[in-house]
Amino acid sequence: MKSIEIKDLALSFGDVKVLEHLDLDIQDGEFLVLLGASGCGKSTLLNCIAGLLDITDGQIFIKGKNVTWKEPKDRGIGMVFQSYALYPQMSVEGNLTFGLKNAGVPKAEIAERVARASEILQIEPLLKRKPSALSGGQRQRVAIGRALVRDVDVFLFDEPLSNLDAKLRAELRVEIKRLHHKLNNTMIYVTHDQIEALTLADRIAIMRGGKVLQLDSPHTIYNHPATKYVAGFIGSPGMNFLEGTLTVGDKPVFDCNGQQIDTSRYQFDKSTNGANRPIHFGIRPEHVVAGRDAAEQPFNTEIEVEVVEPMGSDTLVWSQMAGHEFRFRMDGQSTVSPGEKMPIGFDPVTASLFDAETEIRL
Amino acid sequence: MTNEPFGPRPRRMLDPGRIILYSVLIVAAIYYLLPLYIMVMTSMKGMPEIRLGNIFSPPVEVTFEPWVKAWDTACTGLYCEGLKVGFWNSMQILIPSVIISIVIASVNGYALSFWRFRGSEVFFTILIFGSFIPYQVMLYPLVIITRELGIFGSLTGIIFIHTIFGMPILTLLFRNYFASLPMELFKAARVDGAGFWGIFLKILVPMSPPIFVVAIILQVTGIWNDFLFGVIFAGTKNFPMTVQLNNIVNSTQGVKEYNVNMAATILTGAVPLLIYFISGKLFVRGIAAGAVKG
Numbered sequence: 001m002k003s004i005e006i007k008d009l010a011l012s013f014g015d016v017k018v019l020e021h022l023d024l025d026i027q028d029g030e031f032l033v034l035l036g037a038s039g040c041g042k043s044t045l046l047n048c049i050a051g052l053l054d055i056t057d058g059q060i061f062i063k064g065k066n067v068t069w070k071e072p073k074d075r076g077i078g079m080v081f082q083s084y085a086l087y088p089q090m091s092v093e094g095n096l097t098f099g100l101k102n103a104g105v106p107k108a109e110i111a112e113r114v115a116r117a118s119e120i121l122q123i124e125p126l127l128k129r130k131p132s133a134l135s136g137g138q139r140q141r142v143a144i145g146r147a148l149v150r151d152v153d154v155f156l157f158d159e160p161l162s163n164l165d166a167k168l169r170a171e172l173r174v175e176i177k178r179l180h181h182k183l184n185n186t187m188i189y190v191t192h193d194q195i196e197a198l199t200l201a202d203r204i205a206i207m208r209g210g211k212v213l214q215l216d217s218p219h220t221i222y223n224h225p226a227t228k229y230v231a232g233f234i235g236s237p238g239m240n241f242l243e244g245t246l247t248v249g250d251k252p253v254f255d256c257n258g259q260q261i262d263t264s265r266y267q268f269d270k271s272t273n274g275a276n277r278p279i280h281f282g283i284r285p286e287h288v289v290a291g292r293d294a295a296e297q298p299f300n301t302e303i304e305v306e307v308v309e310p311m312g313s314d315t316l317v318w319s320q321m322a323g324h325e326f327r328f329r330m331d332g333q334s335t336v337s338p339g340e341k342m343p344i345g346f347d348p349v350t351a352s353l354f355d356a357e358t359e360i361r362l
Numbered sequence: 363m364t365n366e367p368f369g370p371r372p373r374r375m376l377d378p379g380r381i382i383l384y385s386v387l388i389v390a391a392i393y394y395l396l397p398l399y400i401m402v403m404t405s406m407k408g409m410p411e412i413r414l415g416n417i418f419s420p421p422v423e424v425t426f427e428p429w430v431k432a433w434d435t436a437c438t439g440l441y442c443e444g445l446k447v448g449f450w451n452s453m454q455i456l457i458p459s460v461i462i463s464i465v466i467a468s469v470n471g472y473a474l475s476f477w478r479f480r481g482s483e484v485f486f487t488i489l490i491f492g493s494f495i496p497y498q499v500m501l502y503p504l505v506i507i508t509r510e511l512g513i514f515g516s517l518t519g520i521i522f523i524h525t526i527f528g529m530p531i532l533t534l535l536f537r538n539y540f541a542s543l544p545m546e547l548f549k550a551a552r553v554d555g556a557g558f559w560g561i562f563l564k565i566l567v568p569m570s571p572p573i574f575v576v577a578i579i580l581q582v583t584g585i586w587n588d589f590l591f592g593v594i595f596a597g598t599k600n601f602p603m604t605v606q607l608n609n610i611v612n613s614t615q616g617v618k619e620y621n622v623n624m625a626a627t628i629l630t631g632a633v634p635l636l637i638y639f640i641s642g643k644l645f646v647r648g649i650a651a652g653a654v655k656g
Contacts, residue, residue, distance in 0.1 A: 085546035146554070
């Protein structure tokens with residue numbers, strides 16, 4: 001069953017169109033991540049779903065009900081904000097119960113729901129404290145609790161971990177995932193952090209300029225990005241791109257400044273139409289094999305190491321290939337130094353080819 | 363052994379900067395305190411002693427007679443009932459004016475910062491523009507308006523006028539303070555089902571005591587010290603303390619009773635002074651919290 005359905009949504013402030021012709025279906029119990037650079041409209045979309053922004057056109061359904069004109073409180077949603085947005089003058093308990101009191105929930109049930117939420121989130125000892133006496137992680141837990149007590153079908157997260165330090169962020173990320181497994185609610189999660197997106201999502205919607213570029217599982221988005229923008233946005237360090245020409249003879253060959261790569265193993269989404277064309281050849285740094293094993297790869301060559309960035313678990317090497325910057329990942333234990341010549345290789349099946357003009361995957 | 367820098371840097375007790383700073387501060391303090399000193403001293407002298415002309419010398423014979431006279435029996439025009447009438451009149455004007463203007467302005471500021479409507483920025487600009495127009499320009503139209511409303515020369519009239527004239531600056535104050543609060547707090551409250559008044563009364567007002575204190579101080583001192591509106595709109599029976607003080611001090615008949623005049627002036631100035639002493643710290647905090655942030 002569909003939990004949320006967005007039909008032809010549009011939002012503009014005056015002449016500025018923030019969202020245009022946006023359609024989105026979210027299944028029951030799905031964890032959807034809206035991912036994009038800042039200003040892509042992801043938070044705006046979330047605010048529209050929550051009912052905090054009035055939309056210009058289109059419809060929003062939650063649980064089959066048309067909520068397009070409904071107030072936020074009547075939509076069956078709970079929301080968690082980046083800045084926690086806890087009411088500073090109320091205790092943790094006051095924060096959790098504020099919405100329930102407004103909705104006129106009986107006292108006994110309020111107590112029950114608060115007890116359940118605080119047990120799940122392990123915030124029982126904090127109930128009497130004021131938000132100012134809590135740490136960042138605790139505050140965000142309370143904010144999640146405030147959404148939890150509402151007993152709703154849909155949770156909306158607006159960059160909930162962005163204000164936390166790296167360690168806490170990783171901890172709470174896992175906790176949110178556990179929470180999702182436990183509750184099985186529909187969750188929509190806005191972030192600009194691709195690690196959060198890849199680790200949490202059932203599906204990721206990559207947004208740019210108010211449009212959804214690709215909506216797919218993290219696996220598909222990582223391995224088969226639909227456009228060059230998505231390919232470059234996902235993955236850290238980013239994908240290597242080589243500009244050149246695709247020659248279609250008896251077998252397709254990519255030519256980049258004289259460097260020939262046989263792409264007959266690559267699975268084309270579209271027929272190549274038999275014409276030679278300029279393309280961008282993308283290969284992820286982690287799909288490149290360096291050193292002795294390189295010879296076993298379908299394609300191999302030799303490069304000169306320019307810069308070495310050891311990162312503990314692995315080492316990132318910067319070099320040049322056919323006049324383009326080329327990065328690849330090596331095992332953290334390997335010793336490399338700048339100036340060294342090194343054999344590298346990869347399997348073109350792991351590559352991504354994009355039309356140079358439309359930047360759409362071939 | 364050479365004097366290598368090590369540990370805390372030694373502090374010089376009297377460096378030139380400090381000396382200059384303190385001398386300026388001391389001079390400034392004397393400059394402001396001297397008139398007050400003269401007023402207090404004069405108010406505690408009898409008339410014969412004042413006629414000797416030593417205004418800086420403390421009273422030889424301390425008397426509180428002038429204070430009693432100023433409060434109780436000094437003549438303000440035709441009546442000789444002292445300042446106490448004016449004091450109660452001022453209170454009757456002050457309390458409702460302060461409460462009404464702050465209530466309306468805080469709701470204004472809240473609506474302008476969180477419930478933006480089409481044209482709310484224009485509305486705000488017009489409101490702010492209002493605070494730059496000299497009062498005198500509006501006097502005659504306001505006299506006609508209050509006359510037509512039937513409240514000219516009454517307590518209601520003067521309260522109405524004070525409420526209107528407090529609006530631009532107070533709305534600015536509250537709007538800027540509320541605008542400095544995170545928008546997400548407001549969104550969270552909406553998701554939690556709080557309405558226009560719920561958000562204002564349960565979330566925002568409890569967060570805003572400093573700015574309310576600033577507003578109270580501004581209004582209390584402004585309204586208490588007002589002379590012009592009081593003399594025009596309040597009507598003879600409701601003349602505030604400032605107007606009666608003027609009538610005492612500027613009376614053209616008989617002997618100038620400097621000691622009574624001084625006592626009366628101190629009495630009139632006592633209320634705003636007291637407010638500053640009590641809430642000075644909160645005032646500074648409130649100003650820092652919102653009033654300056656644009």
